[in-house]
Every structure is written in structure tokens, then in C-alpha cells.
Amino acid sequence: MSYNVLVVDDSKTARMMLAKMLRISGLPINEVFIAENGSDALSMLKENWIDLVITDLHMPVMTGVEMIEAMAKDGLLESVPVVVVTSDSSQKRMDDLRGLGIRDYLCKPVRPESVKAVVEEVLETGA
Amino acid sequence: MSDPTNPSLGNNPISSTTLEEILSDVLQEQAFMFAEHGDDQEVDSPSAPFMHARIQFNGPCSGRLGLVFTQNLCSELIINMLGMDSDDLEEEDIADAFKELLNVVCGKFLIAAFGPMLKFDLSIPTVEKIDLDQWLAQKSNQHTTVLMVEDEVVLFELRL
Helix, strand or coil, X not given: CCEEEEEECCCHHHHHXXXXXXXXXXXXXXXXXXECCHHHHHHHHHHCCCCEEEECCCCCCCCHHHHHHHHHCCCCCCCCCEEEEECCCCHHHXXXXXXXXXXXXXXXXXXXXXXXXXXXXXXXXXX | CCCCCCHHHCCCCCCHHHHHHHHHHHHHHHHCCCEEECCCCCCCCCCCCEEEEEEEEECCCCEXXXXXXXXXXXXXXXXXXXXXXXXXXXXXXXXHHHHHHHHHHHHHHHHHHHCCCCCCEECCCXXXXXXXXXXXXXXXXXXXXXXEECCEEEEEEEEC
């Protein structure tokens, strides 16, 4: 079985780094989809089978939090696991995000081994 | 701007030294670049153009961080971060990588300076090109610290 992952970040650099880390992770990744903000991500989620969303928080148009809230209200998307990747990783912020149902988070700067460990754990426990 | 000596903000000293260490760590980890403290009396003025990135944070303490690199160093940054070929670089990509660097540095700085329990709101970073006169004015600013990265002068600014 292989998985489709959606990477959401307004920074092209961050998107490219994460996509590259996923591709070299050795995990069974079928395709890495890319979106620049929460709104684009919601459209892609409705048009494609996505097993995992990895998202930044601070983005123009629609933030990561707004996207997660919209997913939670959508019967078709509520079960798609979300991992947050952010430079803003205070305990308070992470507690708030866990309250919204995120599965895990990655702190920037992300390391390939951290990405692999978190994605593997989320996919193995039921994407 | 709020008072950085407020004891309710934690025990860690909030200083440009903290930021200098974090910038050095992030550059090393993400771009295999090495930073060292610069003696601004000994360095020549580098060649324009320069890129000036800024980010603001608001929370228990408010302030802003700024970074000034030469455009050449920014190009080197993205080449190292993404393993790109220099022929494929576009100005937009260079600015994006520089903003992402500042975003990461700011997040790590806030955790290091104030601890993990306080929540801050970070702005989306901005970047603009500046000329030599603007660079010299920035360098002489009292909030600016000079670093050397890969033998190039880097300026960073911390205002609290």
C-alpha cells in the first residue's frame, strides 16, 4: 500500500524541502501534492484521495488553523489525519492544536528523520 | 515595544547573543553555512544589492527581527537548502528562502528567550531589496549586530 500526502505551506522553499524529505524517506509515498494555503488545500482534498495532510499554520488567504477547522466540519475530510509543521511551537499553541484534533506536529527546522518518524507513525496507525 | 527585562517572561536572558546562536545553528543545520561573530571595524562594505527580511511577533512581549544578507549569500542559502542548481534560481525563490530562514529563526528565538509555555503570534515575513546607503544605515543602527557568514557580512536586528 502506498500513500498520498498533501503538503500545505505558503513558502515554496518549505514545500520543496518537505516534499524532498518525504520522497527520500523510504516510506511508501505514492504522490506528494502541494498547496500554497488552506483554501487551495481544501479544494485539493475534495478532488484527490489524500491519506495525510502536513500543514504550516501562518499562511495568507486561509491559515492552517482555519483549514483544520473546516476539515473537522466536513464529513468527508474529518478523518484525514493532519500534522502541523511550524516554527511557532510553544506548548500553548500545540495544546490548542491538539484540541482541534491534529495528530502530531513538527518543529521547524524540520529534519528528515523527524519527518519520517512522524509520518510513519501516523500512517501506520490508520491514515 | 515591551520591556525585555520583565521577569515574568522567564529566566533566559533575552539578548542578541541568544539570537546570534540560533541564527548560527539554523544556518548550519539547514544550509551547511557557518556563522561567526564579526568585527564591523575590520570588514569592508560588501557589494549591493542586499536583501532585508523582517518579521514581527506579538504576545507577552512584542518586537521584531530583521536580517540583511547580500543577494549573493541569499542565493547560496537556497542552493544549499534545496540542492538547487544556480542556473535554476529565480529572484522570487531567493526571497522566499530568505523569508523562510527568518521565520524559523524567529520561532526558535522566541522559545529560547521566553520558554515553551508562552504563545506568540508571528507575522508573515516580508523581504525587500536595499542599496548600499540603506545597508550602511542599518549597520550603524544601535539594534543591529554584525555576523560573518561564509566570509560575507550579515546584519541582524532585534527590537523588543
